[in-house]
Amino acid sequence: TQALWDGHIGGAGAGLGIIPLRQDNTILWGCIDIDIIGIDLTRLEEQTQRLGLPLVVCRSKSGGAHCFLFLKEPVDARIGIDALTSWAASLGYGGCEIFPKQTQRYDSENDIGNWLNMPYFYAERTNRYCWHNGRNLTLEEFEEYATSMAVTPNDLVSKKNTVTYDGKPVEDGMFEEGPPCLQILHANGGFPDGTRNDGMYNVAVYLRKRFPDDYANRIQEYNVAMCDPPLTIEEITTISRSVGKKQYEYRCRKPPI
Numbered sequence: 436t437q438a439l440w441d442g443h444i445g446g447a448g449a450g451l452g453i454i455p456l457r458q459d460n461t462i463l464w465g466c467i468d469i470d471i472i473g474i475d476l477t478r479l480e481e482q483t484q485r486l487g488l489p490l491v492v493c494r495s496k497s498g499g500a501h502c503f504l505f506l507k508e509p510v511d512a513r514i515g516i517d518a519l520t521s522w523a524a525s526l527g528y529g530g531c532e533i534f535p536k537q538t539q540r541y542d543s544e545n546d547i548g549n550w551l552n553m554p555y556f557y558a559e560r561t562n563r564y565c566w567h568n569g570r571n572l573t574l575e576e577f578e579e580y581a582t583s584m585a586v587t588p589n590d591l592v593s594k595k596n597t598v599t600y601d602g603k604p605v606e607d608g609m610f611e612e613g614p615p616c617l618q619i620l621h622a623n624g625g626f627p628d629g630t631r632n633d634g635m636y637n638v639a640v641y642l643r644k645r646f647p648d649d650y651a652n653r654i655q656e657y658n659v660a661m662c663d664p665p666l667t668i669e670e671i672t673t674i675s676r677s678v679g680k681k682q683y684e685y686r687c688r689k690p691p692i
Contacts, residue, residue, distance in 0.1 A: 444574065446557025450496075452550035455535040461509035465516065466551055467502040467523045468532040474500050476566040479526070485623060488522050489586045491577075493554045493565045501554065502526075505581050510588040512538045518591050525619045527627035529690045609660065613641050614685060616692040625661040630691035632674070635666055637685050637692050639678040651675045 442448020455462045467490070469479070476492055479500055483490045490502040504519060512535050519533045536549045554563040555574050564571035567580055610617045617637065620626060626634035638657045642650035654675050658665045666674075677683075685692060 444558045450556040451553045454548040454550045456537050456548045460539045462512050462515045463506050465504045465519050466534040467519055469500040469528050472498040482526050489584050491581050491584050496552045505585040507585045507587050524616045527691045626691050631662045634691050639674050640683050
């Protein structure tokens with residue numbers, strides 16, 4: 436209700452948590468919830484801009500990041516979740532939570548979905564603000580910016596299916612016909628900190644699929660291109676031997692892909 440929102444923004448009431456999933460199983464907004472306390476919001480926003488993603492970056496209650504997607508008209512929750520999950524992986528946070536968590540409501544009145552803390556609690560003194568171009572926005576600035584970032588369902592589908600970097604399609608010879616996540620990570624400078632070993636495991640899987648007779652001789656080139664600093668020869672050898680034991684698959688449910 437308006438009264439509950441007034442209490443949230445004014446700081447006089449309880450902070451609001453909202454469930455994105457609507458009664459007809461559509462959404463008007465969604466969110467990537469990156470629960471890393473103290474995350475660099477400037478760097479995160481720059482990543483979203485380089486990848487051409489229509490995400491609005493906010494500081495969360497815990498000091499992490501909420502990357503909001505806003506839509507001009509309702510879209511099936513499954514389409515929204517699919518896009519947000521793909522974008523989270525592109526940013527290097529494939530294991531984080533995506534809101535909404537559900538794709539449909541059932542008959543039970545208690546089965547309503549998971550809620551997310553809203554930004555701008557006690558707006559005048561809030562620590563849950565939108566971060567844009569190196570500064571935190573006022574509530575009024577946030578409303579204007581969020582509205583300008585809203586996309587249509589057609590935009591959502593096209594942005595999910597097109598592998599882009601700096602707003603341009605990615606043509607990646609190193610990962611030709613490979614997973615879009617690896618293509619985007621390559622275009623974006625390689626694997627984020629803390630994901631080099633898991634990342635290179637997936638590279639080794641790709642190389643074995645593409646060059647089954649020669650993958651072990653090629654992995655060091657990809658190690659240098661994707662890791663800063665590169666993994667040691669011993670680490671790369673271990674990964675290469677592991678992948679060579681049997682036909683492994685990509686670890687799509689684990690960061691960074």
